[in-house]
Amino acid sequence: GAVVSQHPSWVICKSGTSVKIECRSLDFQATTMFWYRQFPKQSLMLMATSNEGSKATYEQGVEKDKFLINHASLTLSTLTVTSAHPEDSSFYICSARTDPYEQYFGPGTRLTVT
Amino acid sequence: QQPVQSPQAVILREGEDAVINCSSSKALYSVHWYRQKHGEAPVFLMILLKGGEQKGHEKISASFNEKKQQSSLYLTASQLSYSGTYFCGTEYSGGSQGNLIFGKGTKLSVKP
Numbered sequence: 138g139a140v141v142s143q144h145p146s147w148v149i150c151k152s153g154t155s156v157k158i159e160c161r162s163l164d165f166q167a168t169t170m171f172w173y174r175q176f177p178k179q180s181l182m183l184m185a186t187s188n189e190g191s192k193a194t195y196e197q198g199v200e201k202d203k204f205l206i207n208h209a210s211l212t213l214s215t216l217t218v219t220s221a222h223p224e225d226s227s228f229y230i231c232s233a234r235t236d237p238y239e240q241y242f243g244p245g246t247r248l249t250v251t
Numbered sequence: 252q253q254p255v256q257s258p259q260a261v262i263l264r265e266g267e268d269a270v271i272n273c274s275s276s277k278a279l280y281s282v283h284w285y286r287q288k289h290g291e292a293p294v295f296l297m298i299l300l301k302g303g304e305q306k307g308h309e310k311i312s313a314s315f316n317e318k319k320q321q322s323s324l325y326l327t328a329s330q331l332s333y334s335g336t337y338f339c340g341t342e343y344s345g346g347s348q349g350n351l352i353f354g355k356g357t358k359l360s361v362k363p
Contacts, residue, residue, distance in 0.1 A: 139295075169349050171349065171350070171351070179355070180253075180338060180353045180354060180355045180356055181293065181338065181340075181353045182353075183350060183351065183352070183353075186349065186350060230292050230293070234349050238281060238298055238300070238349075239283075239295060239298055240283065240295065240340075240349065240351065241295055242285070242292040242293045242294070242295070243292055244291065244292045245291070245292045
């Protein structure tokens with residue numbers, strides 16, 4: 138149980154375009170999902186908390202207009218990187234929280250902006 | 252705010268034991284432990300809640316010392332499959348529920 142999927146696994150896009158990443162909890166309902174980014178050999182940095190049916194809560198320094206988060210249902214959250222630039226290239230990972238406390242991570246999406 | 256993990260890296264021979272520590276300067280509500288292999292997402296190992304509990308399964312266990320605001324992960328009789336980077340994620344008392352702040356990680360390499 139507690140499987141989280143992400144799509145796509147990797148994406149290469151041109152600078153200025155937008156990319157959407159999906160995060161799904163496959164066998165449980167997640168009222169809360171989290172989005173992280175991770176640079177090579179570094180730790181996971183929380184970007185935002187996504188709650189079903191409400192606006193996402195962004196961490197300090199994360200541009201909400203650039204990283205659009207939508208939590209459409211109890212099993213799906215999406216992250217859209219708008220007007221992507223090379224510095225947005227990173228490993229993006231989502232996690233979903235089960236009741237009461239455990240968080241399970243998706244397999245991650247590697248974004249490369251050229 | 253970021254918890255401090257030690258050591259930064261450790262190399263073991265198969266069958267040896269290791270301890271990884273995670274310390275916080277703020278009061279902790281919970282500590283979550285994950286293992287991440289290169290190019291993959293972190294895999295949940297266990298969670299410890301305020302109250303000073305201990306947990307374990309197979310040869311991996313962990314403790315949470317509430318007074319010291321510290322958690323330790325114990326790996327006994329290590330196997331090759333234990334290799335990876337171990338992260339602790341901390342949830343602070345009074346903080347946003349579920350928001351984890353991760354340490355910088357401890358890279359564990361198990362050699363045959």
